[in-house]
Structure formats: C-alpha cells, structure tokens
Amino acid sequence: MLSNAVRVRRSRPKQGWRAAVYALSGGRWNPGLSEAEARLRDQLQKIRTPLAGPHSVVVGSIKGGIGKTTVSSLLGLALAESRGDRVIAIDANPDAGTLGDRLVGEEQASKTTVRDLLDALPDIRSSTQLAGYTHLAGRLQVLTSEQEPELSEMFSDADYEHALRLLARFYEAIITDSGTGIMHSAMQGSLRHADSLVIVGAPTQDGASRAAKTFRWLATNGYQRLAADAVVVLSYDRHSPDVNDTVIRDFFRERCRAVVELPPDPHLQAGGIIDFDALSPAARDAALELAATVAEGFQGRPTFGLASHGFRSRPPGARP
Numbered sequence: 001m002l003s004n005a006v007r008v009r010r011s012r013p014k015q016g017w018r019a020a021v022y023a024l025s026g027g028r029w030n031p032g033l034s035e036a037e038a039r040l041r042d043q044l045q046k047i048r049t050p051l052a053g054p055h056s057v058v059v060g061s062i063k064g065g066i067g068k069t070t071v072s073s074l075l076g077l078a079l080a081e082s083r084g085d086r087v088i089a090i091d092a093n094p095d096a097g098t099l100g101d102r103l104v105g106e107e108q109a110s111k112t113t114v115r116d117l118l119d120a121l122p123d124i125r126s127s128t129q130l131a132g133y134t135h136l137a138g139r140l141q142v143l144t145s146e147q148e149p150e151l152s153e154m155f156s157d158a159d160y161e162h163a164l165r166l167l168a169r170f171y172e173a174i175i176t177d178s179g180t181g182i183m184h185s186a187m188q189g190s191l192r193h194a195d196s197l198v199i200v201g202a203p204t205q206d207g208a209s210r211a212a213k214t215f216r217w218l219a220t221n222g223y224q225r226l227a228a229d230a231v232v233v234l235s236y237d238r239h240s241p242d243v244n245d246t247v248i249r250d251f252f253r254e255r256c257r258a259v260v261e262l263p264p265d266p267h268l269q270a271g272g273i274i275d276f277d278a279l280s281p282a283a284r285d286a287a288l289e290l291a292a293t294v295a296e297g298f299q300g301r302p303t304f305g306l307a308s309h310g311f312r313s314r315p316p317g318a319r320p
Contacts, residue, residue: 055173056176087172200233
C-alpha cells in the first residue's frame with residue numbers, strides 16, 4: 001500500500017557519540033537515540049500531558065523525616081521546568097514546614113508566607129498581585145509556610161481551602177507539601193480537594209509500615225479512589241541490606257498505580273537549596289520519572305477534587 005511507502009525517519013540524537021556521529025556525517029548517518037535519550041524523551045512527553053483545568057497533587061506521609069519535602073520539591077521543579085503552563089508548590093505543613101528552605105532558602109522564604117497571602121486575600125485580583133506573595137525557584141512558584149510556631153499551628157482546613165481556591169484561579173498544577181499527620185485539619189482539607197496523591201515511604205521496616213498504615217486509613221475513610229490511583233515514592237536515603245526491598249515494592253505495587261524509587265543523592269542529602277542540575281543522573285531520572293508518572297494522571301481520569309468543588313483555573317472573564 002502507498003501508506004507504507006514513506007520511510008520511517010529516526011529521531012535526531014542530541015547527546016553523546018550518536019549526536020557527534022550525526023553532526024560529523026552531515027546528517028547522512030543517523031544512529032538513532034540511545035536508550036537513555038529515548039527514555040528522557042518519553043518522560044518529557046508524559047510530563048507535558050495537557051491539563052483541562054486546575055489539578056491538585058498532594059504529597060504526604062504519616063512519618064516525618066522521610067523525604068516528603070524533598071519529593072514535593074523535585075516534583076514541582078520537574079513539572080515546572082518541563083511544562084509550558086503554570087505550576088506552584090504550597091507548603092501546607094502546620095509544623096513550620098521547610099519547603100521554602102529547600103527551594104528558595106530560609107531567609108527568602110520567610111519574607112512572605114501563606115499567612116500574608118491569607119491576610120491579603122480579599123485584595124488579590126490578578127496574577128501580578130498574587131506574585132507578590134510567592135517566591136520563584138526556576139520556573140516554579142512557591143508559597144511558603146509560616147515559620148513562627150504559634151502562627152503555623154493556626155493554619156487550618158479553612159485556611160488551606162481559601163488559599164487553594166485562589167491558586168486554582170491562576171495555576172494549572174498545584175503541588176501541596178502536606179503535614180506528616182493525616183489527622184491534622186489542613187491535611188484533611190488537602191485530601192478532600194486532591195486530584196492526585198503521592199505517598200512517601202522508605203524501603204525500611206518502619207518506613208514501609210507507616211506508609212501501609214496510610215493506605216489503610218485512606219481506604220477506610222472514603223479515599224479509596226485516591227489510594228488506588230496514588231504514586232508511592234520509596235526514598236532510599238535510609239536503606240539496609242537486611243531489608244528485602246523487593247517485598248516492600250511488591251506490596252505497594254498491588255495497592256497503588258505506580259512505585260518510584262528515589263536513590264540517595266549527595267546534593268539532596270546536604271539539605272540546602274535544591275538545584276535540579278546538581279542532581280546525580282540517577283536522582284534526576286527518578287525525579288523526571290515521578291513527574292511523568294504523576295502527569296499521566298492529568299488526563300483520562302475523573303477529577304474529584306478541585307473541579308467538583310467549583311474551583312476554576314482563572315476568574316470568569318479574566319484573560320489568560
């Protein structure tokens with residue numbers, strides 16, 4: 001058939017010896033993409049999955065110190081740097097969260113916080129006004145938490161919903177770094193409006209046990225859909241050869257949509273501001289794989305969170 005007459009052209013390699021051969025031959029010899037370059041292209045295609053409206057991604061855990069904020073930061077950076085729309089990360093941790101520290105630095109993060117935003121809420125009418133209360137990490141906007149313990153503890157379910165309702169008018173993807181306790185008011189609010197859920201665990205007995213308890217709690221409290229569609233991230237900062245991590249991975253794969261492993265990384269372990277370009281190749285690949293896996297849930301699945309509560313991507317009549 002004539003439809004088979006057109007030769008399939010290999011994609012042009014842009015990295016390594018394959019790119020050098022392509023350039024030196026003037027494009028006459030194309031060895032095609034390497035496995036790594038083909039994987040990256042596939043990840044980026046998934047990350048750029050279109051959004052029909054605002055989408056809320058909640059990152060949570062039932063245990064602190066397990067890498068939840070690191071995962072939230074990596075997910076936000078990977079989505080923001082690879083997509084063409086607007087992405088924001090919000091620190092909803094009531095215990096003086098550290099999302100701002102990891103993305104913009106402690107000093108910058110404390111200049112304006114979610115509490116300042118809530119105080120000014122009635123006066124914010126445009127994205128320009130909103131930008132006065134957020135911080136920029138690359139292409140990722142960041143809304144930091146209050147660092148004063150007395151004020152951070154006041155961050156409630158209603159506060160989170162008010163902030164989310166405003167953010168959904170101006171941003172397509174909203175990443176929430178939630179608290180470690182699922183019973184806290186703000187965490188309850190984030191789950192109620194979540195479209196996607198990322199659960200952070202560790203390939204250790206206690207880390208896996210707590211993540212498993214999170215799944216049981218979700219299943220018995222009306223969040224079966226979120227649990228079944230969740231992405232589990234196993235953070236390998238803590239890992240012991242005495243633990244059979246295959247058993248842990250298989251346990252979660254039976255209960256969620258996907259499991260992504262985040263390898264130990266010296267840059268992340270330092271605890272400073274995260275520079276995506278400073279990650280090891282393995283950690284960078286894991287972050288992109290996480291973003292790609294989450295973004296696969298942007299289309300083809302019913303939206304129960306923001307859309308069902310009347311949240312809009314922008315105010316009626318507003319220009320993009």
